[in-house]
Amino acid sequence: MAMRWDLLVLHPEDDVAVALRDLEAGEAIARCGEALAPLQLCAPVPLGHKVARHAIEPGQHVRKYGAVIGEATAPIAAGAHLHVHNMRSLRARKRGEEQQ
Amino acid sequence: MGIAPEFLGYPRADGSAGTRNRLLVLSILGLTGAGAQRIARQVPGALLVALPYGRGQFGEDRAMTRRMLIGLGRNPNAGAVLLVGADRQRLDIVAEGIMASGKRVEAIALDDVHEDSLALSDRGVRLAAALARDMSRARRVPLPASLLRLGTECGHSDATSGLGANPLAGLVADRLVDAGGAAVFGETMEWLGAEHVLAARAQTPEIGRAIVDAVAQRERWAAATGEDLTGNNPGAENIRGGLSSIEEKSLGAIAKGGSRPVQGVLPHAAPIPGPGLWVMEGPSFSPPSVTGFVAAGCNMTMFTTGPGNSYCDALAPTVKVTVNPKTAARLHHQIDFDGSGLMRGTREPEDAADALFAQLLDHASGTRTWGEVLDEGGYAFARLGADF
Numbered sequence: 001m002a003m004r005w006d007l008l009v010l011h012p013e014d015d016v017a018v019a020l021r022d023l024e025a026g027e028a029i030a031r032c033g034e035a036l037a038p039l040q041l042c043a044p045v046p047l048g049h050k051v052a053r054h055a056i057e058p059g060q061h062v063r064k065y066g067a068v069i070g071e072a073t074a075p076i077a078a079g080a081h082l083h084v085h086n087m088r089s090l091r092a093r094k095r096g097e098e099q100q
Numbered sequence: 101m102g103i104a105p106e107f108l109g110y111p112r113a114d115g116s117a118g119t120r121n122r123l124l125v126l127s128i129l130g131l132t133g134a135g136a137q138r139i140a141r142q143v144p145g146a147l148l149v150a151l152p153y154g155r156g157q158f159g160e161d162r163a164m165t166r167r168m169l170i171g172l173g174r175n176p177n178a179g180a181v182l183l184v185g186a187d188r189q190r191l192d193i194v195a196e197g198i199m200a201s202g203k204r205v206e207a208i209a210l211d212d213v214h215e216d217s218l219a220l221s222d223r224g225v226r227l228a229a230a231l232a233r234d235m236s237r238a239r240r241v242p243l244p245a246s247l248l249r250l251g252t253e254c255g256h257s258d259a260t261s262g263l264g265a266n267p268l269a270g271l272v273a274d275r276l277v278d279a280g281g282a283a284v285f286g287e288t289m290e291w292l293g294a295e296h297v298l299a300a301r302a303q304t305p306e307i308g309r310a311i312v313d314a315v316a317q318r319e320r321w322a323a324a325t326g327e328d329l330t331g332n333n334p335g336a337e338n339i340r341g342g343l344s345s346i347e348e349k350s351l352g353a354i355a356k357g358g359s360r361p362v363q364g365v366l367p368h369a370a371p372i373p374g375p376g377l378w379v380m381e382g383p384s385f386s387p388p389s390v391t392g393f394v395a396a397g398c399n400m401t402m403f404t405t406g407p408g409n410s411y412c413d414a415l416a417p418t419v420k421v422t423v424n425p426k427t428a429a430r431l432h433h434q435i436d437f438d439g440s441g442l443m444r445g446t447r448e449p450e451d452a453a454d455a456l457f458a459q460l461l462d463h464a465s466g467t468r469t470w471g472e473v474l475d476e477g478g479y480a481f482a483r484l485g486a487d488f
Contacts, residue, residue: 005445010267010355018263018342020445031445047443048259048342065267065355067297069348082344089345091293092330 005031007039007051011066016050016082018064040079050082062087105245105279105457108465109399110238113202116176117247119399119417119464122147123232124178125224128169128185128194129154132210135217136184139224143232147178147414149479153487154190161485167369168481170197171395173205174371177415179235182228183207184220206231240466246280248464249372251393251401251416252356253285255386258406259341262352264423264442264449265404271453272402272460273358273377282372283358284396286380286389288318290353292329293346298354298379302362310365314381356404368482369395386411387480390418394479400464410434412471414479417463420470421456436469 009032110118127136299308441447
């Protein structure tokens with residue numbers, strides 16, 4: 001049977017994998033380059049949403065596409081859904097501080 | 101490395117290559133659009149492009165319009181050009197700019213026929229017919245892919261765009277750049293938040309600064325109209341689709357340009373100076389954005405979409421790409437390349453990119469895109485200022 005994966009890691013240095021379809025909590029497979037790796041999802045994740053590949057501390061940068069897309073605002077466990085509830089833009093924050 | 105990739109194209113006098121051989125009927129003033137349309141209709145295969153304005157323009161706005169007219173005329177997909185206008189002075193400026201490429205140009209002015217639009221189109225049809233007959237002698241020959249100039253664009257995005265379709269287009273742009281060709285992408289406002297990443301990929305620090313400055317300039321223009329481009333970006337629909345920050349959204353957009361060093365920031369519609377990856381300062385809406393690429397010399401365009409988007413360029417064949425499985429299934433007569441295996445988790449990105457690059461060469465060699473079959477091609481002239 002041909003192999004099938006559920007999430008894609010867009011760059012090998014990324015902290016996140018992205019769901020290729022709506023996924024249930026539990027065991028999933030992430031593709032990173034040539035490699036396939038299991039990832040235990042803590043919660044259901046919709047298509048296009050991110051999952052942490054490893055634990056991330058508050059204030060740590062989050063990388064996707066091999067670049068920083070923001071910083072964690074809360075402790076994020078491996079396999080957790082990563083979105084606006086636990087990360088924020090560095091750019092928008094910088095802009096907000098300039099305006100104050 | 102295997103053998104150097106090739107396509108079948110029309111060699112042009114200036115060393116460029118046509119992927120099509122169209123007679124371009126180019127109306128350079130809003131007064132002559134109808135007469136030019138009568139001419140184009142009577143010569144099958146002719147393509148009409150009509151500037152809807154052309155007087156009362158000043159400064160950079162006028163310079164950009166001239167660049168677009170001359171650039172569209174010089175585009176290698178036009179085998180010959182019939183210029184239509186009101187006065188000889190403007191026609192001569194555009195004609196000289198186009199003829200510098202060695203291309204055959206004829207021009208007809210309303211002044212030549214004492215402002216008689218019917219006489220204009222009668223004389224114009226005769227000139228166009230002669231051009232069409234002569235340029236039909238051109239033959240396709242094998243040419244290196246290094247002569248391809250590819251504009252990449254995305255229109256009507258969804259969650260699959262930044263995740264699959266744009267990175268796929270980027271892998272194809274990388275393949276073309278590695279083969280010695282050129283790729284360009286634009287939509288300055290979509291670099292916002294990722295301009296530092298693009299700048300870090302610039303060939304020199306000066307180019308990096310030009311990238312950052314281009315975004316800052318558009319932000320100032322927006323601010324002057326009361327718009328704050330970072331405040332509510334990404335929007336609610338983006339957030340539902342999984343995007344958490346402006347950086348993430350923009351990185352997904354610029355992924356369509358690939359990963360090669362940026363050779364320079366081109367003003368809108370300015371000629372592509374050489375091989376490699378270029379970025380073009382310009383509007384984000386697809387019709388004027390893509391027209392800028394084609395005026396810059398692009399002989400092919402690649403257009404990614406999420407839910408679908410029927411817009412194609414009139415002169416440079418547009419290869420429409422989606423990775424959204426529903427879109428690919430629903431829009432059979434719009435989507436040229438179905439990359440939905442990427443979203444199904446059954447197809448590797450590199451494998452899909454090899455197939456899409458091969459298909460790009462096939463379309464460059466003459467296989468028609470759906471947009472060409474259905475005559476969806478359009479164009480739009482961007483502006484930078486008010487009419488006076």
